[in-house]
Amino acid sequence: MITGALRQTGRLFALAAEVSRAVFRRPFQFREFIEQFWFVASVTILPAALVSIPFGAVIALQVGSLTQQLGAQSFTGGASVLAVIQQASPLIVALLIAGAGGSAICADLGSRKIREELDAMEVMGVSPVQRLVVPRVLATMAVAVLLNGMVSVVGTLGGYFFNIVLQGGTPGAYLSSFSALAQLPDLYISELKALIFGFIAGIVAAYRGLNPRGGPKGVGDAVNQSVVITFLLLFFVNMVLTGLYLQIVPPKGG
Amino acid sequence: MSFGKQNIWQDVTLTLPAGEVSVMLGPSGTGKTVFLKSLIGLLKPQRGRVLIDGVDMVSSPERDIYETRKLFGLMFQDGALFGSMTLFDNIAFPLREHTRKRESEIRRIVMERIELVGLLGAEGKLPGEISGGMRKRAGLARALVLDPQIVLCDEPDSGLDPVRTAYLSQLLIDLNARIDATMLIVTHNLDIAATVPDNMGMFFRGGLVTFGPREVLLTSDEPVVTQFLAGRREGPIGMSEEKDAATLAAEADSAGGVRTDAPRVIVPQLEPSPGLPPRAAVARRRERVLGMLDRLPPAARAAIQDTYARTAGAPTLRMPATGSGS
Numbered sequence: 001m002i003t004g005a006l007r008q009t010g011r012l013f014a015l016a017a018e019v020s021r022a023v024f025r026r027p028f029q030f031r032e033f034i035e036q037f038w039f040v041a042s043v044t045i046l047p048a049a050l051v052s053i054p055f056g057a058v059i060a061l062q063v064g065s066l067t068q069q070l071g072a073q074s075f076t077g078g079a080s081v082l083a084v085i086q087q088a089s090p091l092i093v094a095l096l097i098a099g100a101g102g103s104a105i106c107a108d109l110g111s112r113k114i115r116e117e118l119d120a121m122e123v124m125g126v127s128p129v130q131r132l133v134v135p136r137v138l139a140t141m142a143v144a145v146l147l148n149g150m151v152s153v154v155g156t157l158g159g160y161f162f163n164i165v166l167q168g169g170t171p172g173a174y175l176s177s178f179s180a181l182a183q184l185p186d187l188y189i190s191e192l193k194a195l196i197f198g199f200i201a202g203i204v205a206a207y208r209g210l211n212p213r214g215g216p217k218g219v220g221d222a223v224n225q226s227v228v229i230t231f232l233l234l235f236f237v238n239m240v241l242t243g244l245y246l247q248i249v250p251p252k253g254g
Numbered sequence: 255m256s257f258g259k260q261n262i263w264q265d266v267t268l269t270l271p272a273g274e275v276s277v278m279l280g281p282s283g284t285g286k287t288v289f290l291k292s293l294i295g296l297l298k299p300q301r302g303r304v305l306i307d308g309v310d311m312v313s314s315p316e317r318d319i320y321e322t323r324k325l326f327g328l329m330f331q332d333g334a335l336f337g338s339m340t341l342f343d344n345i346a347f348p349l350r351e352h353t354r355k356r357e358s359e360i361r362r363i364v365m366e367r368i369e370l371v372g373l374l375g376a377e378g379k380l381p382g383e384i385s386g387g388m389r390k391r392a393g394l395a396r397a398l399v400l401d402p403q404i405v406l407c408d409e410p411d412s413g414l415d416p417v418r419t420a421y422l423s424q425l426l427i428d429l430n431a432r433i434d435a436t437m438l439i440v441t442h443n444l445d446i447a448a449t450v451p452d453n454m455g456m457f458f459r460g461g462l463v464t465f466g467p468r469e470v471l472l473t474s475d476e477p478v479v480t481q482f483l484a485g486r487r488e489g490p491i492g493m494s495e496e497k498d499a500a501t502l503a504a505e506a507d508s509a510g511g512v513r514t515d516a517p518r519v520i521v522p523q524l525e526p527s528p529g530l531p532p533r534a535a536v537a538r539r540r541e542r543v544l545g546m547l548d549r550l551p552p553a554a555r556a557a558i559q560d561t562y563a564r565t566a567g568a569p570t571l572r573m574p575a576t577g578s579g580s
Contacts, residue, residue: 112337119296120334124348124400125323 015129015207016199019137022130029135036139040101044147048096052151055092056158059083064167076163077174078181084155085182085190086245091238092155093147094197097140098230102205105136106226109209110219118210128210137202144198145191152190183252189245196241197234204230266302268455268465271542274535275430275437277447279471279482280457281491286440287331289457290406293438294326295319306404324352327397327435329407333389335381335396341368342377345396352400367395371425386413391422398429404436405429411443419443423450424524431526431533444483448472448521452539456482458491466550467543469561472520473553520557 063080067073109132112118118128163169208226212218266289270276280286291297293304295311304311309322335344345364349355355363368377371391381389390413397405407426411419423446430437441447447454455465458478464471471479481489526533540562547555 115337116330116332116334117336119291120328120330120336120396122296122320123294123323123326123328124351124396125320126351127320 011211012203012207015133015210016203018129019133019203019206022127022134023138025130029131032132033135033138036105036136037142039104040097040139040143041147043100043104044093044096044143045150047100048092048147048151049154051092051096052089052155053158055088056080056084056155057162059088059155060159060162061167064163064169068167073169074173075177075181076167076169077160078177078179080159080163081156081178081182082186084159085152085186086193087238087242089148089151089155090144090190090193090197091234092151093144093194094201094234095231097144097147097198098201098205098227098234101140101143102201102230103223103227105140105202106205106209106223107219109133109136109206110212110222111216113210113212114215114219133202133206133210136206137199140202140205141195141198144194144201148191148194152187181252185245185249189241189249193238193241196237200233200237201230204233266462268462270436270438271453271539272436273430273434274452274539275426275439275450276453276455276465277451277468278438278440278455278457279442279447280440281482282442284457285460286457287408290328290408290438290440293406294323294328324400325403327400327402327405329390329394329397329405329410331408331412332386333381333393335389335392337381340378340380341373341384341392344381344392345377345399348396348400363399364395367399370398371395372421387415387418390414394425398433401433402435405438407437407439407441409441409443410439411441411446416445419445422446424527426450427524427533428526428530430535431530434534442482444485447483449524452523452535467539467554467558468523469520469557470550470554473551473557475553520561522561 060076060080063083064073064076067076067079109118112132118132121128121131160171160174163174164171205226208222208229209219212222278286278289288297292299293306293311295304298312302312306322306325309318311319311322314322335341336347339347342364345367346360349360349363365374365377368374371394373388373391373395376384376388376392381392384392390410394407394410397407410422410426414422426437426439427450429435439446439450451468453466454468454471456463456471456479463476463478464474472483474480478490481491543558544562547558550558
């Protein structure tokens with residue numbers, strides 16, 4: 001049981017290492033990358049925008065209510081923006097990429113595997129990792145980084161709107177507290193998180209897709225597991241990255 | 255070779271004679287497909303070696319294995335075509351991946367192969383839109399497009415009607431005459447087994463029963479072989495697995511020695527279609543088989559001498575050796 005779990009973990013890391021190596025191997029599958037990028041982007045853009053507006057609003061309302069009680073209302077803007085950019089945005093992006101893009105990638109690779117298409121590819125001397133997995137992982141990473149920018153902006157605008165319109169905050173206080181507390185490294189860590197989360201979503205989807213157990217039912221199970229495993233890893237990695245960031249980068253306000 | 259605790263087969267050692275056509279027989283579920291996949295390095299046996307041109311497909315570096323695989327053409331049981339590509343793109347795939355040919359050149363080669371397997375007119379279809387037999391033939395066309403030195407066919411006959419199977423047998427022989435490739439066909443079709451191969455082997459009970467010139471297996475007295483070739487129920491092969499000793503004894507009693515097997519006749523091997531060059535393998539095999547004649551069982555020896563008495567001699571050729579064993 002424990003050795004089984006360790007073996008799976010080891011093979012997941014081995015695939016991650018193999019993909020990282022294969023990224024630099026020629027020829028790069030540019031066409032496949034564009035197709036996958038377009039696919040992942042098309043299934044995630046709209047849901048991401050729709051999720052980020054209420055999420056930004058919820059954070060704005062919650063933080064606004066808290067700061068009101070503490071008498072620090074003028075800092076609502078800065079606090080809610082930081083929460084959106086550093087936490088909410090990369091997580092929303094990663095959940096959508098894993099749920100919409102990763103599950104499709106996993107199902108696609110899994111059905112190819114049970115139809116022996118991947119074996120056929122290997123027999124023809126073409127590595128499925130280089131031909132199929134690398135473009136998909138790069139696509140999820142690229143979409144994650146770009147989508148993260150969009151979600152940050154939309155979420156921040158949503159928070160601004162709700163704070164000003166519903167809670168009677170002043171635009172000036174919102175913006176000045178924003179520039180008083182937020183700094184550029186907040187944006188960097190946000191994009192770095194999105195990049196890493198995109199990588200994890202791509203790798204886990206590919207790993208479960210390449211190793212389905214026992215026929216078509218196995219592919220369904222693999223898709224399910226890939227989404228669950230990705231979520232677990234995301235929140236864990238997010239905790240580690242956030243902890244490191246708070247230790248390493250000095251806060252601007254202090 | 256085993257999966258978990260289930261041992262599929264062990265101690266299989268053989269050398270595929272270069273340029274000749276070999277057939278591997280065996281009841282369903284005896285590991286024939288597993289054997290093919292081990293030859294090409296898709297599955298790794300726990301012990302042993304598979305040598306192709308000096309490269310061990312079990313333990314060599316991944317790079318060498320990928321390089322060696324370019325020598326192979328493997329026809330999968332159900333074609334294993336890429337579902338998202340048309341037949342044309344499927345067959346063109348190896349050319350586009352491994353060669354720098356221009357698109358017009360690729361088109362010419364692919365259409366030639368499509369015509370060879372009789373699929374002209376279907377090149378724009380997706381694999382989901384054609385019958386199983388057509389998928390199989392398309393899989394064969396894809397396996398042949400890089401002019402492989404070694405052709406492996408996994409049950410080329412399953413899902414084909416007897417007429418198409420006969421055409422396919424002829425196609426395989428013609429192919430051998432044309433490109434002089436080493437061919438291994440895994441099947442349980444007796445017509446293919448009787449007419450196509452130069453050499454035959456048989457899998458049973460997790461091991462290789464025999465492997466050698468076709469006459470050896472066709473004249474063999476081994477109970478497994480006779481049962482299989484005659485398609486009888488009496489014998490060591492059961493419905494799901496091999497039978498146990500008690501069932502076998504009961505069977506022998508009830509049969510009471512009234513077996514009515516007609517004496518087996520060795521059907522002559524297929525010849526290449528008119529207009530094609532003679533198969534270079536025939537001459538090589540003749541020399542090889544005559545060289546090992548005194549080590550063969552008497553029945554096989556008589557059959558071989560009988561065969562060669564009927565055919566005239568042919569010039570001999572030399573070829574680089576391609577061997578495999580595990």
